[in-house]
Amino acid sequence: MTPSTSARATVAPTARLPTAEPSDEVPTGLAPPRRRPSVALFLLGRVVNALWPLALILVAWWAWVRLGHLPPAVAPDPSGVLTFIAHDPGSFALDALRTAGVVLGGLVVGAVAGALLATVSWFSRLARAVISGPALLSQCLPVATISPVLAKVFGYNTTTIVIITALIAFFPVMVFTASGLARTPAGADDLFVVLGARRLDRFFRLAVPSALPRLLVSLRVSIVVAVAGAMLAQWVMGTSGLGYRLIIAQSSFRTSEAWACSVVSIVLSVILYSIVSGLCRLASERFE
């Protein structure tokens, strides 16, 4: 593949060293002054490095459809799907917004509930021990598998989808926040006690700052599953949003539309994930 070879070309001058060592990984101070790769080449390498996965996906998809001579009813090619989206971008944007709104609402509810329960378990040893059983249970049970049941119990509406998303987000947030609250720097707890800090001060000035990065990491873990769970719930229950549109398109054999929904939801998921991981990086720079 050409992108990889060009990426290697920019790396090559640093890798080879004229020493007798059989391994080329040992850094020595004796290397001759190496030529700096030009800025343009460096930038090209970065761009290639960032874009080859996407290009690979598109080329593989295109080749699969074209070389397999698949009819559009089975699998449309990338250009077909993109023109379908370009044909009616407004409705896709609206559906994506609906899904995103449900996901963010559920995420906030779930994160608040999870953080609250983690706080309770920080203050009470008994609560911590009692919660640990159901917490373990929830850790190995994927909530989305029981979304039909939740739909039956809470009704076929948007509130249920928010509840499902909240449940998905709730458990990782609780587990990560509880471990973050407990993971204060060594000795800091003793110092606070010696200096006569009250329990509440210890919580807000010591435990919370150390838990915050963990909480964001847990959001990064749950955001993708939350999007997937919300889509799945819309798909199972048929209310509104991308998941609903997908099942309708699928069941009426409008394959291009179904694939377009898939592509839009993947883009939405990647965007939300990037936002949360960006926040994560900011928080870990600030608090760690």
Add this chain to the structure above:
Amino acid sequence: MTGPALAVLGVVLLLAAWQAVAALRWFGTTVCAPTVVVRVFADASSRRVLLDGAGATMLEAVEGFGWALLAAVVVGVLATLLPFLRSGLDQLGTIESAIPFVAIAPILLALFSRDTVPTAMAATTAFFPLYLALVSGLAAVSPAVADLCAALGAARRDTLLRARIPAALPVLTTGMKTAIPLAVLGGVIGEWLGSSNGIGPIMLVAMRNYRMPMMWAAVVVTVVIALLLYGGCAALEWVTARRFG
């Protein structure tokens, strides 16, 4: 009271809350009490149906998990041996993991038959945590060991085989613990796409026909499947942590 006893108490409290919610009819007749669910399992014919479904789902999840593990090993070793591919492969993996379950449905339906879709779906959902664990595990070899290998002139292949892979195993088994619930999830969702066997269709059919006890029994079976597979992975983690940790 000791920790485990309190944890069990927590689960008991959960069951009690479930029983109370059912008895108080907060959600009408949609919530069946645990005692009603037990009666479903007591009935021989419905027990047969549920156990058959559980077996099928478990097989799909484990099979898909196996494929995902194989793919993760191939791609992970590739990313470790050819470092210039690493960032691109990571990115591919992130995109793969960000695909919502139902969004991949049209693709899988075009690629596989309806009865193999659950396995394929389980493999897709379980892949990324396994890949992530493997790559970070292969990088987790301690600097001292890496230096020693380099100083003794070990070939890249030998370093991989004798230093990196043993260091990766504990991390990989931890990754397996996070990936196995996703494999179960993938299996069940794959079944909803039109497969006829497994616990997923049982749950869906019970939901549509308003057979609430059956539906809740299916939920219990799903929990037990997830617990069993998770427990297996946790045991494996414990063993590798003792041997290689």
